[in-house]
Amino acid sequence: MERALVELARGGDEEAFASLIRMAGDRLMAIAFRILRDVDRAEDAVQQAIVTAWRELPRLRDADRFDGWLYRVLVNACYVEARRSRRWNANVRLMIPDATIGSSGGLLSVDDRDELERAFRRLPPEQRAVFVLHHYLGMGHAEIAETLDVPVGTVKSRIHYASANLRAVIEADARTSPAASTGERPA
Numbered sequence: 001m002e003r004a005l006v007e008l009a010r011g012g013d014e015e016a017f018a019s020l021i022r023m024a025g026d027r028l029m030a031i032a033f034r035i036l037r038d039v040d041r042a043e044d045a046v047q048q049a050i051v052t053a054w055r056e057l058p059r060l061r062d063a064d065r066f067d068g069w070l071y072r073v074l075v076n077a078c079y080v081e082a083r084r085s086r087r088w089n090a091n092v093r094l095m096i097p098d099a100t101i102g103s104s105g106g107l108l109s110v111d112d113r114d115e116l117e118r119a120f121r122r123l124p125p126e127q128r129a130v131f132v133l134h135h136y137l138g139m140g141h142a143e144i145a146e147t148l149d150v151p152v153g154t155v156k157s158r159i160h161y162a163s164a165n166l167r168a169v170i171e172a173d174a175r176t177s178p179a180a181s182t183g184e185r186p187a
Contacts, residue, residue: 006063017057020066021050028074034132035078037121042078049077068147071137075129075148082125119169127162130155 002023008016021028028049032042053073060069120128133139133147134155141159145152 002066003063006057006060006066010057010060010063012058017054021053024067024070028070031071031074031132031136032078034136035075035125035128036081037117037128041081045074045077045081048080049074052077068143071133071147072149075133078129079125115170115173116166118173119166122169123162123165127158127165130158131162134159 002020005016005020009020025046028046029042032045032049033039036042036045049070053070056073060066120131123131129148130144133144134141139147141152141155144155148155
């Protein structure tokens with residue numbers, strides 16, 4: 001069904017394109033937010049990606065690769081948005097419902113999520129993008145490389161450096177935290 005919608009949209013059918021975007025909209029917003037860490041900037045990036053996708057869709061050669069192509073358009077829009085505004089919004093927005101905070105099941109505590117959020121904000125957008133595509137969407141290295149049109153080695157390198165940078169920032173924050181010496185979490 002999606003292939004048929006893509007073909008119709010490539011031919012200029014606005015309703016088919018709108019249907020495709022409705023199907024992908026929440027996923028696009030989630031990816032953009034995870035890369036940019038700001039709802040308003042993520043919305044801007046998604047909107048720009050949709051405009052670009054509509055304009056460039058007739059050039060898409062393989063309708064079966066629409067999802068990967070759309071992710072590439074979105075990630076590029078996120079890069080532009082990140083460069084446009086280097087300031088990071090300090091607001092921490094929870095990505096899980098409040099009812100699950102403090103419950104078991106492998107969810108992070110609020111302190112842990114805040115710590116991870118601060119560390120993630122320090123990553124360059126290119127590292128954030130591959131990290132999100134790999135860990136959030138579950139894409140493999142080759143699929144990310146194809147989506148972003150970069151070599152597989154670059155993807156592996158960015159994931160490696162993103163992980164190392166996250167670990168280093170979290171460890172540095174733990175050493176400099178006033179509660180680190182007492183073993184307690186800051187309030």
